[in-house]
Amino acid sequence: MARLLLIEDDAETAREVHGDLCGRGHVIGWASTGPEGAACARDEAWDAIILDRMLPGLDGLSVLQDLRRAGNRTPALVLSTLGDVDERIRGLRAGGDDYLAKPFVLAELAARIEALLRRPVDTRETILRVGSLEIDLIGGTGRRGARDLDLLPRELKLLEYLMRRPGQVVTRTLLFEEVWNYRFTPKSNLIDVHLGRLRRKLEAEGEPSLIHNVRGIGFTLAPDD
Amino acid sequence: MTDLLRSTTFRWALGIAIWSVLLVLATYSFVYWQTAAYLREELAETLRLEVRAAAADPAATAMRVETWIATDLHATHFGGLFGPEGERRSGNLGAVPDGLARDGDAHRVSANVDIAGRALRDEIWAAALALPDGSTVVIAHDTDEIDRVQATTLRALGLGLMPTLALSGLGGLLLAGRARRRLAATEAAVAQVMRGDLRKRLPVGGGNDEFDRLAGNVNRMLDEIERLLGEVSSVGDAVAHDLRTPLTRLRARLERTREQANSVAEFREAVDQGLAWIDQTLAMVTAVLRIGEIEHGRRFAGFALVDLAEVVREAAEFFEPVAEDKAVSLDVAVEGGIPPVEGDRDLLFETVSNLVDNAVKFTPPGGRVRVGLAREEKGVVILVEDTGPGIPPAERDQVFQRFYRTERARQTPGNGLGLGLVAAIAKLHGFTVDLRASPYGGACFAVLCPQGEAKGREWARGFAGRPLPTPDVAPDPRGGTRP
Numbered sequence: 001m002a003r004l005l006l007i008e009d010d011a012e013t014a015r016e017v018h019g020d021l022c023g024r025g026h027v028i029g030w031a032s033t034g035p036e037g038a039a040c041a042r043d044e045a046w047d048a049i050i051l052d053r054m055l056p057g058l059d060g061l062s063v064l065q066d067l068r069r070a071g072n073r074t075p076a077l078v079l080s081t082l083g084d085v086d087e088r089i090r091g092l093r094a095g096g097d098d099y100l101a102k103p104f105v106l107a108e109l110a111a112r113i114e115a116l117l118r119r120p121v122d123t124r125e126t127i128l129r130v131g132s133l134e135i136d137l138i139g140g141t142g143r144r145g146a147r148d149l150d151l152l153p154r155e156l157k158l159l160e161y162l163m164r165r166p167g168q169v170v171t172r173t174l175l176f177e178e179v180w181n182y183r184f185t186p187k188s189n190l191i192d193v194h195l196g197r198l199r200r201k202l203e204a205e206g207e208p209s210l211i212h213n214v215r216g217i218g219f220t221l222a223p224d225d
Numbered sequence: 226m227t228d229l230l231r232s233t234t235f236r237w238a239l240g241i242a243i244w245s246v247l248l249v250l251a252t253y254s255f256v257y258w259q260t261a262a263y264l265r266e267e268l269a270e271t272l273r274l275e276v277r278a279a280a281a282d283p284a285a286t287a288m289r290v291e292t293w294i295a296t297d298l299h300a301t302h303f304g305g306l307f308g309p310e311g312e313r314r315s316g317n318l319g320a321v322p323d324g325l326a327r328d329g330d331a332h333r334v335s336a337n338v339d340i341a342g343r344a345l346r347d348e349i350w351a352a353a354l355a356l357p358d359g360s361t362v363v364i365a366h367d368t369d370e371i372d373r374v375q376a377t378t379l380r381a382l383g384l385g386l387m388p389t390l391a392l393s394g395l396g397g398l399l400l401a402g403r404a405r406r407r408l409a410a411t412e413a414a415v416a417q418v419m420r421g422d423l424r425k426r427l428p429v430g431g432g433n434d435e436f437d438r439l440a441g442n443v444n445r446m447l448d449e450i451e452r453l454l455g456e457v458s459s460v461g462d463a464v465a466h467d468l469r470t471p472l473t474r475l476r477a478r479l480e481r482t483r484e485q486a487n488s489v490a491e492f493r494e495a496v497d498q499g500l501a502w503i504d505q506t507l508a509m510v511t512a513v514l515r516i517g518e519i520e521h522g523r524r525f526a527g528f529a530l531v532d533l534a535e536v537v538r539e540a541a542e543f544f545e546p547v548a549e550d551k552a553v554s555l556d557v558a559v560e561g562g563i564p565p566v567e568g569d570r571d572l573l574f575e576t577v578s579n580l581v582d583n584a585v586k587f588t589p590p591g592g593r594v595r596v597g598l599a600r601e602e603k604g605v606v607i608l609v610e611d612t613g614p615g616i617p618p619a620e621r622d623q624v625f626q627r628f629y630r631t632e633r634a635r636q637t638p639g640n641g642l643g644l645g646l647v648a649a650i651a652k653l654h655g656f657t658v659d660l661r662a663s664p665y666g667g668a669c670f671a672v673l674c675p676q677g678e679a680k681g682r683e684w685a686r687g688f689a690g691r692p693l694p695t696p697d698v699a700p701d702p703r704g705g706t707r708p
Contacts, residue, residue: 089526103507154542180543183571185508186578193546216500 002047002117005029007037007063008079009055013102017050020106021113034058041067046074048116050109053080053087061094068095075116079104088183107217111171118168128163131223133202133210135159144202144210154179155198162211162221171218195219235405238397245393246386253382260378264371265350269331272352276329276364279304280354286362287315293364300340301367303349309359318363319344325363327355333368407436423451460513463641467509471502478502512642519572519649527569533598533674534559536570537607540577541596544585552590555581558597563605566674572650579643580609580670587613593665604676613667621660647672 004021008014009032018028029044031037034055041049041063049067053060064076078091081102091099098112126137135142140156142149151159157179162170172191177183199211208224279289290304294317305316313320319337326332331352338347351365410428417425426447427440482495541557548555577596584594592612599606616624625648647670651658656674663669 101511105504180539182539182574184575185511186543187582190543190547193550194543197546216497 001025001027002113003027003029003045004113005031005037005040005044005046005049005051005074007031007034007040007049007051007055007060009033009052016106017109020110024110026113032056034060034063038063038066041072041074042070048113049074049076050113051076051078053078053091061090061096064091064094064096077109077112077116079109105171105217107169108171108173111169111174111218114168115165115170115174118165128160130163130166130221131210133159133163133224135163144204144207147204149201151201154194155201158194158198159221162219165221167220167222169214169217169220175218235398235401238401239394241400242390242393242397246390249386249389250382253378253385257375257378257382261371261375264374268350268366268371269352272331272350272364272366273329276352276354276362279362279364280329280356283356283358283360286356286360290316290362290364301370303336303338303351303363303365303367305363307361307363311361314360316363318365321353321361321363322349322351322365325351325353327353327361329354336365404436411436411440418447423447423454464509464513468506471506475499475502509642512646516642516645516649519646519653525569527571528567529570530565531568531570531573532565533573533605533607534563536574537577537596537598540574540581543578544581548585548594551585551588553585553588554593555585556593556595558595558599560597560599563598563600564676566605566654566676568654568674569650572653576647576650576672577607577609579647580607580672583643584609584611584613584668584670587611588667589613592667595665601673603673605674607672607674608661608669610663610665610669611667612665615663615667616660624660625658 004026006014006017006021006028008017008030011032014030014032018030021028029040029046031040034057036057037051037055038058049064051060051063055063060078060080064078067074067076075097076095077098077100078094078096079100079102080087080091087101088099097116100109100112128135128137132145133142134144135151135156137156137160140151140153142151142156142159158175161175161179173185175191176186195211195213199209202210210224211219211221214220275289275293279286279293282289287306290306293304294302296302303316303318305318305321306314307321308314311321317339319339322334322336325334329352331350334349334351336347336349336351337344338349339345348368349365350368350371351363353361353363355361407428407430414425414427426444429440429444430437478495478498482492486492486495537559538557541555545555581594581596588594588611594609594611597608597610599608625644648658651672654674656672658670658672661669661671
């Protein structure tokens with residue numbers, strides 16, 4: 001459970017986001033204008049801020065810039081209906097930690113908030129273990145129980161990303177951005193094909209599943225024990 | 226008529242007429258001046274010689290004067306020998322003309338002359354010399370002849386000038402009229418275009434003159450405008466059509482579910498299907514907006530030096546599993562030492578991805594797709610070739626249009642926006658995309674990135690010209706700093 005501040009002027013969007021995030025167990029504060037949002041962000045402690053790019057009174061990016069200048073480091077996700085190519089970079093320059101173009105899928109927003117809230121498991125660790133799965137990032141090898149896995153470099157990266165976030169749902173877009181390091185939304189089945197191939201390597205005959213498909217959202221890696 | 230007077234072409238024609246008249250005048254004046262001067266000098270020389278000869282031998286002076294007068298048939302020769310007191314001794318001049326210098330040179334003077342026994346006042350050219358005994362000999366000639374020649378020349382000038390003026394004026398009018406008629410036809414055509422008839426074209430003559438070339442260029446411009454408008458309207462139609470299909474399905478499905486579904490599972494299944502269809506329509510709308518944004522936005526914020534070799538390799542790698550599932554072999558051939566290009570890394574990856582995606586999609590199982598990066602004469606080229614059915618030459622220009630799908634493509638999933646996006650991204654970068662003959666027999670898309678041209682400076686300017694918020698933190702724009 002996290003305390004999230006939503007700064008969004010469109011009441012309908014705010015209601016949907018509020019409903020979805022509450023359903024996931026978060027506590028939501030809502031501000032509908034730039035100045036109001038800025039005041040809320042200053043006066044209370046939040047785990048993350050979701051703010052719209054276009055706000056009445058004070059522009060979303062200005063709110064964010066003011067916060068950052070005042071030393072507030074709360075993770076922030078910028079929402080925008082504007083074109084994504086330049087806007088994304090502006091949002092990030094203004095101090096946003098992530099950017100999502102409208103219209104967005106609620107699950108994508110939730111997954112990105114999760115990603116902002118949860119620090120990945122010890123980033124200095126080079127040997128990662130989830131259940132019976134173990135990978136060695138330096139040696140570039142992986143094992144499931146006693147069985148050696150033949151992993152390609154990209155598959156190793158994919159596993160690393162999932163294993164640092166066990167139990168967390170990651171969307172296809174997030175995976176593509178983080179593992180392939182390019183920004184755009186490829187056709188969903190492409191990521192699925194990569195995940196499918198990885199799953200075939202991880203889950204040999206009779207072994208329980210490690211990577212689970214979360215319908216309509218993405219994937220999650222859960223311990224098998 | 227006032228229209229005619231106001232028109233530029235008429236004024237030009239009038240100017241030309243006046244100019245040619247001035248030229249004729251100048252020429253005539255020169256001829257006139259030269260002729261008159263020549264005749265005068267000829268006569269003066271004769272008079273000088275005659276008066277000198279007459280004065281040379283005082284005993285024969287009277288006789289020479291008489292002979293001078295006698296050799297004349299038209300009463301144009303005059304002469305006289307006058308005593309020291311001015312009395313006439315011989316000749317047909319009444320007296321030594323007033324003011325005539327006795328220097329042996331010819332002067333134009335007025336004198337009394339006897340012609341056929343009558344004394345007349347006449348203008349003459351005369352030369353006089355003093356004889357040793359104080360008498361004066363005068364040899365003279367009528368000025369009429371020269372005056373006549375001058376008058377004739379002037380008359381000829383006058384006579385010639387009228388037709389010149391008339392003819393050049395007429396020519397000018399004809400030219401002006403012709404130009405006016407052509408302009409009027411052009412104006413009428415333009416007016417029709419302005420009223421919205423975009424199919425109307427300007428009349429083009431067969432002469433290939435400036436008018437024809439201008440009209441030809443305007444016509445090509447109209448062709449382009451018509452094509453673009455056609456594209457816009459067909460894009461609108463295509464968007465509407467492609468949106469209607471999933472929405473119709475969605476509506477039918479919702480209606481049927483509402484009537485027939487009995488369990489939560491059935492409802493959930495219908496909702497999932499509905500969400501998938503909505504996602505499909507949203508993806509299409511997003512793609513259309515993205516193309517527009519890339520085409521019109523001059524978006525350079527994401528520009529930096531990009532290693533194309535890495536982009537090409539990673540795009541190929543990204544599609545490797547899909548190709549393998551389809552039993553299509555995917556080869557990568559990247560030439561070494563390719564210098565980085567200026568561009569948006571994400572957009573370039575998207576471009577290569579779209580091309581590879583198409584190649585894999587249209588190549589039948591067992592075929593090959595080859596993704597290459599090579600140096601060419603004009604720059605660096607990204608090549609995506611396949612052993613698929615290829616694209617018929619007639620359709621090669623159209624495939625880059627939004628929503629265009631070849632006959633074959635209609636049977637495969639897709640929205641016909643991939644190549645439109647490729648074209649828009651290439652254009653933003655100043656790259657060109659074309660279809661080449663593939664040694665593999667299928668389609669071969671080539672993205673040419675020209676080397677060493679001014680594109681970089683352009684994006685640098687675009688970048689510098691736009692004030693960006695100063696970052697407190699310096700995030701990696703690739704999103705790599707996300708905790």
